[in-house]
Amino acid sequence: MLTKITGGITAPQGFKAAGVHAGIKKNGKEDVGILYSTVPAAAAAKFTTNKMAAAPVLVSQEAVSRGRARAIVVNSGCANACTGEQGLTDARTMAHQAAQALSLDDYEVLVASTGVIGINLPMAKVTQGINQAAAALSPSGHESMLAAIMTTDTFSKSCAYEFTLGGKLCKIAGIAKGAGMIHPNMATMLSFITTDAAIEPSLLNQALSQAVELSYNMISVDGDTSTNDTVAVLANGQAGNELITATASPTYQEFYKALQTVCTELAQLIVRDGEGATKFLAITVDGAASFADAKCVAMAIAKSPLVKTAFFGQDPNWGRILCAAGYSGANVQPDKASLMIGGLTIVENGQGATRLDAAKLKEVMAAKDIAVTVHLGIGAASATVWTCDFSYEYVKINGEYTT
Amino acid sequence: MLTKITGGITAPQGFKAAGVHAGIKKNGKEDVGILYSTVPAAAAAKFTTNKMAAAPVLVSQEAVSRGRARAIVVNSGCANACTGEQGLTDARTMAHQAAQALSLDDYEVLVASTGVIGINLPMAKVTQGINQAAAALSPSGHESMLAAIMTTDTFSKSCAYEFTLGGKLCKIAGIAKGAGMIHPNMATMLSFITTDAAIEPSLLNQALSQAVELSYNMISVDGDTSTNDTVAVLANGQAGNELITATASPTYQEFYKALQTVCTELAQLIVRDGEGATKFLAITVDGAASFADAKCVAMAIAKSPLVKTAFFGQDPNWGRILCAAGYSGANVQPDKASLMIGGLTIVENGQGATRLDAAKLKEVMAAKDIAVTVHLGIGAASATVWTCDFSYEYVKINGEYTT
Numbered sequence: 012m013l014t015k016i017t018g019g020i021t022a023p024q025g026f027k028a029a030g031v032h033a034g035i036k037k038n039g040k041e042d043v044g045i046l047y048s049t050v051p052a053a054a055a056a057k058f059t060t061n062k063m064a065a066a067p068v069l070v071s072q073e074a075v076s077r078g079r080a081r082a083i084v085v086n087s088g089c090a091n092a093c094t095g096e097q098g099l100t101d102a103r104t105m106a107h108q109a110a111q112a113l114s115l116d117d118y119e120v121l122v123a124s125t126g127v128i129g130i131n132l133p134m135a136k137v138t139q140g141i142n143q144a145a146a147a148l149s150p151s152g153h154e155s156m157l158a159a160i161m162t163t164d165t166f167s168k169s170c171a172y173e174f175t176l177g178g179k180l181c182k183i184a185g186i187a188k189g190a191g192m193i194h195p196n197m198a199t200m201l202s203f204i205t206t207d208a209a210i211e212p213s214l215l216n217q218a219l220s221q222a223v224e225l226s227y228n229m230i231s232v233d234g235d236t237s238t239n240d241t242v243a244v245l246a247n248g249q250a251g252n253e254l255i256t257a258t259a260s261p262t263y264q265e266f267y268k269a270l271q272t273v274c275t276e277l278a279q280l281i282v283r284d285g286e287g288a289t290k291f292l293a294i295t296v297d298g299a300a301s302f303a304d305a306k307c308v309a310m311a312i313a314k315s316p317l318v319k320t321a322f323f324g325q326d327p328n329w330g331r332i333l334c335a336a337g338y339s340g341a342n343v344q345p346d347k348a349s350l351m352i353g354g355l356t357i358v359e360n361g362q363g364a365t366r367l368d369a370a371k372l373k374e375v376m377a378a379k380d381i382a383v384t385v386h387l388g389i390g391a392a393s394a395t396v397w398t399c400d401f402s403y404e405y406v407k408i409n410g411e412y413t414t
Numbered sequence: 415m416l417t418k419i420t421g422g423i424t425a426p427q428g429f430k431a432a433g434v435h436a437g438i439k440k441n442g443k444e445d446v447g448i449l450y451s452t453v454p455a456a457a458a459a460k461f462t463t464n465k466m467a468a469a470p471v472l473v474s475q476e477a478v479s480r481g482r483a484r485a486i487v488v489n490s491g492c493a494n495a496c497t498g499e500q501g502l503t504d505a506r507t508m509a510h511q512a513a514q515a516l517s518l519d520d521y522e523v524l525v526a527s528t529g530v531i532g533i534n535l536p537m538a539k540v541t542q543g544i545n546q547a548a549a550a551l552s553p554s555g556h557e558s559m560l561a562a563i564m565t566t567d568t569f570s571k572s573c574a575y576e577f578t579l580g581g582k583l584c585k586i587a588g589i590a591k592g593a594g595m596i597h598p599n600m601a602t603m604l605s606f607i608t609t610d611a612a613i614e615p616s617l618l619n620q621a622l623s624q625a626v627e628l629s630y631n632m633i634s635v636d637g638d639t640s641t642n643d644t645v646a647v648l649a650n651g652q653a654g655n656e657l658i659t660a661t662a663s664p665t666y667q668e669f670y671k672a673l674q675t676v677c678t679e680l681a682q683l684i685v686r687d688g689e690g691a692t693k694f695l696a697i698t699v700d701g702a703a704s705f706a707d708a709k710c711v712a713m714a715i716a717k718s719p720l721v722k723t724a725f726f727g728q729d730p731n732w733g734r735i736l737c738a739a740g741y742s743g744a745n746v747q748p749d750k751a752s753l754m755i756g757g758l759t760i761v762e763n764g765q766g767a768t769r770l771d772a773a774k775l776k777e778v779m780a781a782k783d784i785a786v787t788v789h790l791g792i793g794a795a796s797a798t799v800w801t802c803d804f805s806y807e808y809v810k811i812n813g814e815y816t817t
Contacts, residue, residue, distance in 0.1 A: 062740040064740070093736050093737075093761065130766065316808070320809050329531075330495060330531020336465075337641060338462075338466075348466075361498045362500070363532050402809060403806045403809050410726045410727020411729060
């Protein structure tokens with residue numbers, strides 16, 4: 012039983028946060044943030060699979076491998092990616108400076124950056140920002156921390172829930188930033204989750220892996236897998252529940268459900284705020300031979316610029332959806348495939364529905380949230396991928412990003 | 415030695431063509447065409463790998479398997495894809511009607527369609543068009559045939575060359591249509607090639623396979639592999655050269671060079687006319703461990719919406735290029751990768767060039783034709799992929815395609 016609560020990422024007990032403007036972003040908004048647990052916490056994180064992984068990803072991978080962490084220091088406006096040795100030194104310096112300011116060891120601090128790729132961090136500004144943020148840490152610092160991770164996001168993304176574990180009230184909350192270069196493969200751009208539940212690091216890691224697979228790894232804005240994707244969760248045990256030590260325990264299942272809910276909600280918010288997005292599309296593929304096949308077909312549809320522009324234009328050019336299924340590489344048989352858009356049957360067994368109501372279809376295409384279902388008629392597996400449409404605004408945002 | 419000539423696809427001896435307006439396209443332009451060899455010809459063709467392959471593709475695959483063909487009948491305005499049993503009957507009827515009008519056997523006729531997916535052919539109009547086109551066949555029918563294969567193309571694409579084989583003057587010519595849903599995997603949308611050279615069908619097939627691999631399969635407009643892609647070549651031997659019977663013969667090499675030239679020229683023209691394209695990008699990846707790796711990296715860059723919109727906006731956001739290389743799946747090492755845009759060194763061994771001339775880079779990004787080179791520093795293999803940028807116009811064209 013999960014109940015929505017307010018308070019964001021600092022709602023769970025024993026967490027503080029702050030975001031400040033250090034001068035990295037030109038728009039005067041917060042660009043350096045710190046999330047801090049007042050007590051030691053179990054930690055798990057998933058990172059981009061991009062081989063050009065950014066320096067902060069490399070530093071955080073090393074730190075989180077111990078299964079414990081106390082703080083996450085983050086900046087927006089500069090991704091510190093493709094920055095070579097200098098970038099690695101800068102990311103390590105960020106961790107060190109945050110550790111000094113918080114009286115922690117360097118390895119207790121995770122680092123994350125987001126923004127333009129290929130330029131070095133303005134370290135004088137970053138240092139000042141870290142010190143200011145550390146001094147400003149507060150149990151109500153949620154909003155400023157959230158602002159500090161945003162780039163082209165048009166709204167902030169967070170959620171928080173209460174649930175009970177063995178009679179103890181626990182909280183879990185998360186924040187995320189997304190917008191562009193969204194086609195996560197292990198994680199999305201940046202997402203941080205806090206919980207005051209007590210759980211062993213190895214189980215926290217296992218729960219995060221599974222939750223990420225079914226949330227962040229099921230969304231796509233533009234098919235571009237970022238260099239900086241990071242999802243991290245800190246679990247500090249302040250709720251006082253009995254430590255979760257086995258996946259077979261009912262409390263693990265309860266905890267997993269809460270974590271999964273937070274991850275899915277944040278992942279969907281990222282799609283809703285996809286660069287230039289005007290529509291939210293849930294692409295479900297069922298009747299597939301395997302989950303891999305179902306996801307493969309759903310992702311091909313979600314990534315197709317032709318499908319995405321058709322939804323933007325509210326053009327019921329459904330042939331493009333089956334076309335994408337056909338080139339996806341999955342096991343697909345033309346004469347067995349059916350298609351529904353917004354509950355309306357468009358194709359049955361490979362042929363266009365003969366009594367398709369054009370007026371009704373137009374209505375369905377005009378909605379902001381649209382469900383697309385492809386039934387492959389081959390097996391019993393299914394998958395749902397969430398994506399957005401492709402608009403003039405996407406082109407504008409990305410044609411003018413650095414200039 | 416290849417010399418450019420005029421006359422298009424009917425320039426080689428023994429070929430006639432015609433295109434007529436049968437009323438399938440709403441704009442009053444030619445929409446049914448026939449290409450005809452006055453004598454038996456060796457034939458080879460490559461088709462889409464999309465599992466939703468259109469009915470005309472299935473019919474042509476069967477026909478061309480004999481290695482001989484005399485005619486190609488084509489329509490634009492309707493792809494006859496995702497049309498089930500009726501679509502297959504219609505495609506067979508097209509071949510049959512063309513065969514009747516030309517006194518051929520059904521299996522001597524290849525069929526191709528392009529246009530909207532998921533609607534059935536208006537067969538009364540198609541039949542009338544086939545009969546009209548057959549009656550209008552002429553050795554100077556090149557232009558009207560070319561018009562009959564166009565959809566959203568903004569200019570027609572053709573080329574013709576002369577060359578000698580064993581002292582005999584031979585000709586080879588081709589036409590193509592492209593614009594959208596261009597990410598060929600075996601072939602592009604539609605492309606027809608004629609030659610009066612004499613070559614055995616099996617060798618013609620081998621030459622076409624290799625030429626397609628290095629031309630049509632190296633271009634991408636939007637990453638969408640069409641349901642209808644077809645490249646077909648007819649070789650009728652009217653030039654009188656000694657029949658080419660072995661790949662080891664110098665004449666095979668000469669013929670291959672001519673075929674490769676035609677395929678590459680047409681493939682590049684398709685990219686230049688990509689929907690909404692304002693720039694032509696040649697993405698070369700060298701220093702790769704294998705050709706597959708080089709192509710994989712070049713294709714990831716060519717397909718990235720973020721890279722494509724950056725070039726449209728003339729925004730030198732080069733980090734996106736290395737980011738795409740990183741998620742391509744190929745063997746890539748960040749500290750060994752270098753990047754040049756328009757001859758300007760941007761990144762050396764994974765780090766931004768320190769003395770980058772911003773004014774010069776701006777000039778380079780403003781060009782219409784831009785060469786992008788990624789040096790991986792790992793092996794000796796290379797590949798070049800041709801693509802275009804992503805503009806507002808692409809979104810407009812594809813948001814309003816059927817409506």
